[in-house]
Amino acid sequence: MDLHTQLPVVGMVGGGQLARMTHQAAIALGQSLRLLAASPADSAAVVAPAVRIGSHEDLEALRAFAKDCDVVTFDHEHVPNAHLETLAAEGAVVRPSAATLVYAQDKAAMRRRLGELGLPMPRWANVSTVADIERFGTPCVVKTATGGYDGKGVFMIDDAAQAAELVAAGVPLIAEERVRLRRELAVQVARSARGETAVYPVVETVQRDGICTEVIAPAPDLPSEVADAARAIAERVASALDVQGMLAVELFDTDDGPLINELAMRPHNSGHWTIEGARTSQFEQHLRAVLDYPLGETQPTAPITVMANVLGGEPGGSRLDERLQRLLAEDPGARVHLYGKDVRPGRKIGHVTVLGDDLAELRRRAGRAAAWLRDGNPEGLHK
Amino acid sequence: MDLHTQLPVVGMVGGGQLARMTHQAAIALGQSLRLLAASPADSAAVVAPAVRIGSHEDLEALRAFAKDCDVVTFDHEHVPNAHLETLAAEGAVVRPSAATLVYAQDKAAMRRRLGELGLPMPRWANVSTVADIERFGTPCVVKTATGGYDGKGVFMIDDAAQAAELVAAGVPLIAEERVRLRRELAVQVARSARGETAVYPVVETVQRDGICTEVIAPAPDLPSEVADAARAIAERVASALDVQGMLAVELFDTDDGPLINELAMRPHNSGHWTIEGARTSQFEQHLRAVLDYPLGETQPTAPITVMANVLGGEPGGSRLDERLQRLLAEDPGARVHLYGKDVRPGRKIGHVTVLGDDLAELRRRAGRAAAWLRDGNPEGLHK
Numbered sequence: 129m130d131l132h133t134q135l136p137v138v139g140m141v142g143g144g145q146l147a148r149m150t151h152q153a154a155i156a157l158g159q160s161l162r163l164l165a166a167s168p169a170d171s172a173a174v175v176a177p178a179v180r181i182g183s184h185e186d187l188e189a190l191r192a193f194a195k196d197c198d199v200v201t202f203d204h205e206h207v208p209n210a211h212l213e214t215l216a217a218e219g220a221v222v223r224p225s226a227a228t229l230v231y232a233q234d235k236a237a238m239r240r241r242l243g244e245l246g247l248p249m250p251r252w253a254n255v256s257t258v259a260d261i262e263r264f265g266t267p268c269v270v271k272t273a274t275g276g277y278d279g280k281g282v283f284m285i286d287d288a289a290q291a292a293e294l295v296a297a298g299v300p301l302i303a304e305e306r307v308r309l310r311r312e313l314a315v316q317v318a319r320s321a322r323g324e325t326a327v328y329p330v331v332e333t334v335q336r337d338g339i340c341t342e343v344i345a346p347a348p349d350l351p352s353e354v355a356d357a358a359r360a361i362a363e364r365v366a367s368a369l370d371v372q373g374m375l376a377v378e379l380f381d382t383d384d385g386p387l388i389n390e391l392a393m394r395p396h397n398s399g400h401w402t403i404e405g406a407r408t409s410q411f412e413q414h415l416r417a418v419l420d421y422p423l424g425e426t427q428p429t430a431p432i433t434v435m436a437n438v439l440g441g442e443p444g445g446s447r448l449d450e451r452l453q454r455l456l457a458e459d460p461g462a463r464v465h466l467y468g469k470d471v472r473p474g475r476k477i478g479h480v481t482v483l484g485d486d487l488a489e490l491r492r493r494a495g496r497a498a499a500w501l502r503d504g505n506p507e508g509l510h511k
Numbered sequence: 512m513d514l515h516t517q518l519p520v521v522g523m524v525g526g527g528q529l530a531r532m533t534h535q536a537a538i539a540l541g542q543s544l545r546l547l548a549a550s551p552a553d554s555a556a557v558v559a560p561a562v563r564i565g566s567h568e569d570l571e572a573l574r575a576f577a578k579d580c581d582v583v584t585f586d587h588e589h590v591p592n593a594h595l596e597t598l599a600a601e602g603a604v605v606r607p608s609a610a611t612l613v614y615a616q617d618k619a620a621m622r623r624r625l626g627e628l629g630l631p632m633p634r635w636a637n638v639s640t641v642a643d644i645e646r647f648g649t650p651c652v653v654k655t656a657t658g659g660y661d662g663k664g665v666f667m668i669d670d671a672a673q674a675a676e677l678v679a680a681g682v683p684l685i686a687e688e689r690v691r692l693r694r695e696l697a698v699q700v701a702r703s704a705r706g707e708t709a710v711y712p713v714v715e716t717v718q719r720d721g722i723c724t725e726v727i728a729p730a731p732d733l734p735s736e737v738a739d740a741a742r743a744i745a746e747r748v749a750s751a752l753d754v755q756g757m758l759a760v761e762l763f764d765t766d767d768g769p770l771i772n773e774l775a776m777r778p779h780n781s782g783h784w785t786i787e788g789a790r791t792s793q794f795e796q797h798l799r800a801v802l803d804y805p806l807g808e809t810q811p812t813a814p815i816t817v818m819a820n821v822l823g824g825e826p827g828g829s830r831l832d833e834r835l836q837r838l839l840a841e842d843p844g845a846r847v848h849l850y851g852k853d854v855r856p857g858r859k860i861g862h863v864t865v866l867g868d869d870l871a872e873l874r875r876r877a878g879r880a881a882a883w884l885r886d887g888n889p890e891g892l893h894k
Contacts, residue, residue, distance in 0.1 A: 133851045134831040155535045158849025160558045175543045177560045407844060422840035448517040457805035461790060466541025468516045
């Protein structure tokens, strides 16, 4: 409890852009997010005052951090599960809990549990040899069960022999059928400690080279029975896994209905559109959920919202400041979010959101804004 | 220039809630607002990392602060004008400039200049004796020309003799006719250093005991010619006075059209509704204006937005945290902004915004939410 504000103190492990935008949302709730960040230059660490520098893998750093917080939550799922159990055993309030977070940390555990729940997902198996993969059947997808972020740790295997090196590395692996999909979908759902849930409209996510580049809310031309099924899946997962905070469920849209691809238990890139596009942003909602506050409304604020990620471009060229000014001049309705990060090629350094009712026009605006901020190529803005 | 983010550095003098919400807006633009705050417990100082503690009246503190900023701006108008001239002479970029800010600091200078511009305002005069006030005519309003904030420095005089003590204090005074008004209005307009302007819809402000308690956007049942006149006045003032940043023009709605009451050259309480109620908030717009960035769209995002200020209640009773949770449960669509300030009776500690299309219902919701957060009296929520 912060005696000055009379409000409980929330700490977030990790200092990336998710923590940055959570701090931004925390300000309205009278809060100031405390952070455990790897570096003082981290995206969130440069905008928040109460930053402890330390590794999320260091139990002592986690302990010292948790001591100052009424509730501890996360901007990523990389804190060792055993450390979270230790913190909770020592009295810390950790949301989501270690027992829940394991399903976002370990894909084999996630698949096993979703199977027990009878939830729809691609056929899968634990694999540890090339022969296992051959038995499973190719072409398939082989994934590292733990670790992996934004596509890393996912391998397209056409012939089991291709996985020889991966198998030799000795990391736990699972194989999944390569699903025939129409597109990828995602659903955000918040669940508070007391068990209240609030689910957002189903969105379409567009990936390029394993990185999400664009999110369209709501997913265009999605039959209502598919949307209902996807939302029901997300609520079921949140409740069955006792999620506390935001849950993002990434789905494949297939002829057999939506199949669960991945889970993330935190604010997620596929929910950035909610900052302007929904009555309550996923960042505020995450705070409300982990504080066990009542949840906010999730209705959209516009018929269509399109979010495009801004990736870092090649070094050189115009300054980001000049590109930003030019974009704001060309598109006064574009909502820009920059993460205060060093620009490195391919790194997510921001996103742009546009709202309206003309899907093609919104996609064009969001896409050219993101391309322009990346490359500073004037053709980006005018194509 | 921040070499890490490649973006210019904005510093704000003052650490109140306006700076707090400006920092919140700055985060999206890739910025982190630097602050010169009187105390580390100030509303903005508890949410931002780069805070210098010092007095806004201390030239050395201002100098040291300005040295780290590409542009210096303000969350209040109390910095001595001569200090601002000194900073600018020494190379600091100060927005708005000393020459402009004087019209928000000195009501006599403001009235004189508005008179030269032929802008509509109440009849007024400089007064320094009881006889001056008698000659001016009573009943009237006597104001201290410099200083004064939120109603302090404004005196209702029915008989000139009532002003004897005030006159004896020797502070510069002006007298103004007591205008017959229907209601009070306000207009927000942003003007960038390059001279671009962006004006917001005209709002109605409701005052109680000299403190703004409620803002309705747009002002209900305002004839379009009055709205156009009010917006034209605001744009004229911004341009003629070379305002750089946000300008709030407070107006009296009278039978003779809108008359200028007060000017503020910063984000203003009457513009808090823009956070959710307009495409670009006044806080982001202020940053864009002082950075000389292109300005954002000012269109409303909902048919009607109502903002109610939360004032501090009497000590004792339920905790703010409990009241907040109860409010969020009762009204999941209420947008709450708490300022992280110690609760003192009558002090602005936050505001609540609601959006929709039913004016009476929105006013009821905003009013009861604010009353509930102040008093924690359950009747507040249900009346």
